[in-house]
Amino acid sequence: MATARIEVIQKDNSPGMIQNFTVIVLSATEVYVEWVGADSPICCPVLAYTLHYRKIHGSDNEQKEIVTGTSVNLSRLDEYSEYEFYVKAYAKEGAGKESRKIRVTTMESVPATIPEIETTSTSPTNIQVTWREIPPELRNGIITRHRIYYKTHSSQAKVIEVKANVTSYLVTGLRSDTDYYLLVLAGTDVGYPSLEEHSWSWTLHQTPSIDPELPAPDLEVLMINNNTVRFYWSLGNISEPVLGYRLSIHKILEQDGMTADVTEVNATTTTLYKSGLELEKFYEAVLMVLSTEEKVVGMVPLLFQTHNPNMPALPPPPVDLKPYPLSSSTVSFSWRPPRTPQDIIYYTVQYSTANNSHKVTVRSDLPRIVLDDLDPFTWYNMSVRSHTKSVHGPYSNPVLVRTKEGVPTAPSNIQIKSLSKDRVRLSWTAPSKVNGEIVSYVILYNREPGHSDDRWTSVSQNGSSTSAVIRDLSDDTYYFKLKACTRAGSGPSSPVIQVILKGCSLDCSPDSLPKHPHTGTESPLGGVPDQKLGIIIGCSVGLSSIIICIIVVLLKQR
Structure with missing residues (x-):
């Protein structure tokens, strides 16, 4: 394999080193990069810069962006990934030195897949x-x-x-x-x-089947010491042959995950000891009666608490919690009383938003309640506990429920810019309270601000957009307003903005008139931009030159 040596020589007239090189992370996929222009001789000004970047892990391929200014927004990066950046200046005489290298990590995003x-x-x-x-x-x-x-x-x-x-x-x-x-x-x-x-x-x-016609066995539990219990049971009249029993025990109220401890015994056993249990913990025991081919022909669940045998047990929490959103601000919450010999008098419901530590409690004498004054489209943690005449038990494991969508507030920061005498560009920011997922924006415009909404022209824009161009306007003055929409409907309108198209070459707002782009004064010429005027003059001169050349060629041919 042939090899060659490459020597890079930096000439005296090449640009100097980049100064104040900065990389700012904007999102999970975007960064903002800026620097101070490199020093260069008067004879050899900087023509452009190249921004170099590479992902630290997963790929060694360096990518490059050509930049004519001293800043750039770089998008389409990978989420939560570390990148290295540097920049170089280029003049006619060659490239300058590399800037210092900066490493940054893009922001987090949601996972791209789900667990198996x-x-x-x-x-x-x-x-x-x-x-x-x-x-x-x-x-x-x-x-x-x-x-x-x-x-x-x-x-x-x-x-x-x-x-x-x-x-x-x-x-x-x-x-x-x-x-x-x-x-x-x-x-x-x-x-x-x-x-x-x-x-x-x-x-x-x-889930496995069970014969609902067969009676459930009677199951009782007795504390022997702080970590040992004795289960004993008896059967009613079961016509099916009994081949054995299966006892499944698991802790409840555990946020670290739960697994069941399963024991099978023969048909002659009606007592079982379980040791190694944790003190002051709630457990659920499920006794199953097994017939041929391990068919379950009888079953009974039982909640109990491990406790000092000389002290009374606390009542277990309710089971089968069922929250159901009724509207954007109300949730129906129901549960089943726990299977326990203790007499449950009433319940306490506790709820809070999923990301808020402030908890609200409400008493309920029935195993159901309707909670109101909730925030729209918000996740709530809900749990409930049981009360006897003298004591109360712990709260159940929380269940999550999200209220339905509500209508959003109005879009804000609306800016309107004239693109021509019959076109304008609108831009805005999302509502401060979305109350759901924005599915669309409705742009309303009319020549008369006092008309009802059904008499305004409306244009729908995708909910992910925050800008739009309105075309085919035929008058000098228009009034604009915007609404945001969720699946629950459209929210209130933004304030009305008046736009004067004739001579409006800058951003328009409710209290601004068209101004000259450089002096800030009103343009007596209708605000024709200098760039457009230059283009028109340049095109005219070029066209004239072409015509003259054609005439000269024709005259020579004669």
Whole structure:
């Protein structure tokens, strides 16, 4: 293989080193780069700059952007990735020295994919969900939590949130012989991937069946010491042959994930001791009666608390929590009383927004309540606890629910610029309170500001846009206003802005008139831009030169 030596010689007239080189991260995919122009001799001014950048991990390919100024916005970068930047100046005599190199990391975003999950059942009323971590290159940040979604074909999805280090969770309180669809999302500090925007693949799992005609066995628990309990049970009249029993025990109220401890015994056993339990913890025990082919022919659940045998136990929390959004500000919340020998008198509901530590509590004498005065399109954590006459138990694991969308506030920072005598460009920023997902903006314009909205001309713009060009205007003066729309409807209009097209060559606002672009005074010539005038004169001179050349050629041919 032939090799050659390349020697780069920097000439005396080449540009100097770049100064004050700065890289500012704007988002997960965009940075702003600026610098002070390089010094150069009068004979050899700087013609352009090249911005060089490369991703530190995953690719060694350096990319380059040619820049004629001293700043640039660089977009389409990878989320939460480290990049290295430097810049060079170029003159007629050659390139200057490289600037100092800067490394920055783009901001976090939501993960680009979802975890893969596996499901099993240890009883007809639970599903053990286990998932794998997302590959590092698809996380787009640091995973801080997970959400577990589960639903039936006809029900709204229920949501449980757990910590980032949890990779398995036991979903309880389910119906037997029922198809459930499950999904797990990983989230960063920015949030979670959108369920609505992606066709994520839900995992189907059918819970085991149970014969509803057969009576449930009687199950009781007795504390032996601080970490040991004794279970004993008896059967009613069961026509099916009994081959054995399966006892499943798991902790509840655990945010670190739950797994079930399962023990099977023969048909002659009616007592079972369990030790190694944690003190002052709530557990759910599920006893299943097994027939041929491990068919479940009887089942009973029981909630209990491990405690000092000389002290009374606290009442367990309610089960089967069901929040349901009724509107953008109200949620219906219901639950089932726990199966316990203690007498439950009333309940306390606790709720807060998912990212707020301030909690609101409300008393309910019934196992249901309607919560109002909530914020639109907002996730809430909701839990409930049981009260006896003298004591109360702990709150249940929270369930998540999001209120329905509301209408947004008006767009703001509206700017209008005349592009010609019949076209204007509008730009704006999103409403301060979106109250949902913006699906569109409606631009209204009219010659008379006093008319009702149905008499204004309307143009719809995609919800991801923040600018638009309005064409085919035929008068000198127009009035504009904007509305933002969610799926709940359109919000209020922005303030009306008057636009005078004739001579309007700068940004227009409600209290500004067309001004000369350089002096700031009103233009008596209607504000024809100097650039346009120069183009017109240049084109005229060029066209005249071409005509003269053609005439000279024709005369010579004669």
